[in-house]
Amino acid sequence: MLSPLANNGLVQLLVVCKPPSMPVHTTGRFHHNTILAVLELKYQRKLYTCHRLDRLTSGVLVLLKNSTAAKEYATLFVEQKVHKAYLAQVRGCFPDTLNCSGALRRVCHKLGICQVDESEGKAAETD
Numbered sequence: 001m002l003s004p005l006a007n008n009g010l011v012q013l014l015v016v017c018k019p020p021s022m023p024v025h026t027t028g029r030f031h032h033n034t035i036l037a038v039l040e041l042k043y044q045r046k047l048y049t050c051h052r053l054d055r056l057t058s059g060v061l062v063l064l065k066n067s068t069a070a071k072e073y074a075t076l077f078v079e080q081k082v083h084k085a086y087l088a089q090v091r092g093c094f095p096d097t098l099n100c101s102g103a104l105r106r107v108c109h110k111l112g113i114c115q116v117d118e119s120e121g122k123a124a125e126t127d
Contacts, residue, residue: 012065013073014039014047020058024049035061050074051084056112059086101125 016035023030026037040047047063048070064070076082103121104114115121 014063018061023055051077
């Protein structure tokens with residue numbers, strides 16, 4: 001499940017493919033079944049994150065084996081020297097550009113489901 005895509009001992013870098021619905025770190029009701037908890041148990045060492053991936057998002061996650069390296073890599077993400085891209089699979093024709101705006105209200109926090117609700121939702125915009 002959480003097999004490393006890259007484990008470079010020189011750079012102290014571990015790259016894994018994060019599944020959806022599994023949080024990266026301990027939060028709320030998640031204490032043991034997190035990416036960090038599972039991998040720290042497997043590798044018997046502390047691991048550090050350098051960027052975010054939301055719980056419901058799957059994708060490549062970069063972890064570091066020491067805090068100094070994690071801070072250096074985090075700076076690269078903050079300064080946008082690392083490009084993150086999110087892909088979606090759609091059916092039919094999708095326009096080259098799209099702007100979505102509206103007020104969103106979370107319907108189910110557990111599943112991350114939101115709906116447009118102009119009266120009670122929070123303003124949101126995505127280009």
